[in-house]
Amino acid sequence: MTHIRNPILRGFNPDPSIVRVEGDIYIATSTFEWFPGVQIHHSRDLVHWRLAARPLTRASQLDMRGAPDSCGVWAPDLSHADGKFWLVYTDVKRYGRTTVNGAAGASLRDFHNYLVVCDRVDGTWSDPVHLNSSGFDPALFHDDDGRSWLLNMLWDHRPGRGRFAGIVAQELDRESLRLVGERRLIFAGTERGFTEGPHLYKRGGWYHLLVAEGGTGWDHAVVMARSRTLFGPYEVHPDGAVLTSGGRREGPLARAGHGDLVELADGTTWLAYLCGRPLAGRERCPLGRETAIQPVRWGADGWLRTIAADAEPDSAPPAPGLEPAPWPLSAWDGSFGGPDLPVDLxxxxxxxxxxxxxxxxxxxxxxxxxxxxxxxxxxxxxxxxxxxxxxxxxxxxxxxxxxxxxxxxxxxxxxxxxxxxxxxxxxxxxxxxxxxxxxxxxxxxxxxxxxxxxxxxxxxxxxxxxxxxxxxxxxxxxxxxxxxxxxxxxxxxxxxxxxxxxxxxxxxxxxxxxxxxxxxxxxxxxxxxxxxxxxxxxxx
Structure with a gap:
């Protein structure tokens, strides 16, 4: 049996958003201050991946001059509806302080959320439409009634308010590409805190909300909640986290969290998520936050769990029953003979x-x-x-x-x-x-x-x-x-x-x-x- 070797996207490739379009699977990841913005990888078997596109290539789409370290493009979300790809992303302009003389202070940050569209992943993406600036980690949910909704975490800059104020939703008009109506808080999060990275799915008459919690360090986690209506109230998964490394600071995969789901043609469900690989005995991850993937299963009670029902990341899960689809070898030889900068750089x-x-x-x-x-x-x-x-x-x-x-x-x-x-x-x-x-x-x-x-x-x-x-x-x-x-x-x-x-x-x-x-x-x-x-x- 073929196994997947996690992480599938090695080195700095965090915050995966995954989507399937017929036999093609795509993952978009954050690029922060590195240009061009957003990496989109492509696979047909979940085992072999190639870099297919970096869609934000023009000044009209992205200009990060002056952005502090680790700002810029955060947590892109890639979806497909009406025959085209939709990409929403945050462009962070300021990170800001959170404490003043040891006490909680105002945390003034600038998060601008944008939408671009294209009929092909590797095509020329549109100029961006500004959606909002109320928080980061935007994601689109295309409901089966033809309506689309933008979700993002809500940032509360006021002293002592906790900063992570929950998940809000607002309708996106697909024709004008503009938000309509009022935003509504649909989920306040759990006691883990740091509620971010929302993704919404509909299954069996339930709206299933997937979020990242616990911060992006050792206590990171994927958490789920569900509701009969989009606006809630949402009940939290009875097991707690769907996936987490549980604070573990060693082992093959730590810091597991910030996930997204994809369903294959055979009906199996897979969770893509970020992780880190610590150096033995050092509690440091120089390769940054990487992307892993593993199968998950819907239980008889309608809740999602890992195959072993242990909420543990799997470094070598069995590959899906798809025809192997390796990409032709095209490794860069290190020379600068072409007209363009090699894609590795x-x-x-x-x-x-x-x-x-x-x-x-x-x-x-x-x-x-x-x-x-x-x-x-x-x-x-x-x-x-x-x-x-x-x-x-x-x-x-x-x-x-x-x-x-x-x-x-x-x-x-x-x-x-x-x-x-x-x-x-x-x-x-x-x-x-x-x-x-x-x-x-x-x-x-x-x-x-x-x-x-x-x-x-x-x-x-x-x-x-x-x-x-x-x-x-x-x-x-x-x-x-x-x-x-x-x-x-x-x-x-x-x-x-x-x-x-x-x-x-x-x-x-x-x-x-x-x-x-x-x-x-x-x-x-x-x-x-x-x-x-x-x-x-x-x-x-």
Whole structure:
């Protein structure tokens, strides 16, 4: 029997929304401050998945310049009705404080919810329609009477009010794509709190509401409630959580929560949900929040449960009885020979990629234009890919001749502006040198000299990560021997769990290429290739 290897979407791929259109299954996940916005993966057997689209590609759809770390695109919801796909998403502009001198204060946050539509997942999606800004995690429910409803969590910014004020619903007119009528609070949540991520389904005369609760950390959970009417009242599942890791901080799948249901053609029901894989003994998940899937079953009492009725995430559930549908192998070889940035890579915030990189200025090379400091919320020349393995090696060939200390370029392991490890070439006192810039939430940003004098010409840079160990190396272009740099760096810092109080941390570790020129001269760096090799051995 074939089994699914969870997580099915590895590396930073949280908040899954799943939909089936005949024999095709699609999952949309959050991208936060990374551009283009939203990832949509495609499968025909739940085992093999490929990236099919990133629909938010234009400035008219998404501009995240100035958005704080872990803001931007939250929890997209993908649905299909009237022969087209509907995608709703939140664009978060401000995260805000929740405490003042240790006491609860006003938590002022800006959550703008939008709708785009398209007749094909990989087509050109429409310009967005603004729906509301009352909270995040919007989702559409298309009822069998032809009416559609928008659900989202309601944000309460007032001091002492708990912030998560429940789930509201409001009708969406399918013709005008506008909300009509008044919003109504349909579910206040349970004692777990942090009620968010709503999805609504209709089955057997019941409206079934699925929500995420418990926060997105170790106590995350999928919770269900049901009602005979859309507006409630909703009775909560008698077993408590439908799926949760129960606070467990180790094991193959932790932090399980924020789910969505899909029914296959054979009538079986599957739950897609986010999870994290902690490093052994470290309670840190550098790969971020990933997406898993497993079968669930409707009981004789009309409630949904896991197959074992234990509410546990399953790291290797049996695959459905579908014809195997692997995708043709199309792994990127690391070169920059094409006109477009390889799909493995994304960049940060800006909808104007030509302002930070070019594949035409030097054919066969990726040119990064020196822009603002690494970690900038506005114009940062950094392109990177997700870390998908606990063990990996990444290398690049760099051609770069900085003029002074305000110019730098190199290889970076990046989580956000407070957490990164950056091996870069710069120049001080007329000498080209190699430095390691490290940022940690509590220690701030430090710079350590790695090589006091580099030879002229191209150099190769390398990073090797093995679970929580990170090592940098370099060699002159054409040399055989790598020069391993002495510091052994804690790779686990690049995780959600290492942070300062009050800062959002919802993404995952990336590795990629960066270039800065804080003098404003825009000095560019050229990269001949960028290669990533990850280990898929058991446990990795």
């Amino acid at each position: 994304q960049w940060l915030r800006t909808p104007e990629p030509a302002s930070i990189f070019s594949l035409e200025a030097r054919p066969g090379w990726l040119r990064l234009f020196g822009r603002e400091t690494i970690g900038s919320h506005f114009s940062q020349a950094l392109v990177a890919r997700r870390q998908e393995h606990f063990r990996y090696t990444a290398t690049t060939l760099l051609d770069y001749d900085p003029a002074h200390f305000q110019q730098a370029a190199g290889l970076v392991c990046y989580y956000n502006g407070t957490k990164f490890q950056y091996l870069h070439v710069t120049r001080e006192d007329g000498v080209r040198r190699l430095q390691i810039m490290s940022a940690q939430p509590e220690e701030g940003c430090t710079i350590e000299l790695a090589v006091p004098r580099l030879p002229d010409g191209e150099i190769e840079l390398r990073v090797e990560v093995d679970h929580d160990i990170l090592r940098f190396a370099w060699r002159a272009g054409g040399a055989e021997q790598w020069q391993i740099l002495p510091p052994v760096i804690d790779a686990s810092i690049l995780s959600d769990e290492v942070t300062l109080p009050g800062l959002p941390n919802f993404t995952g570790a990336f590795v990629g290429l960066a270039c800065q020129d804080v003098s404003g001269a825009g000095r560019a760096a050229d990269f001949a290739w960028f290669r990533y090799e990850g280990s898929d051995t058991p446990g990795s």
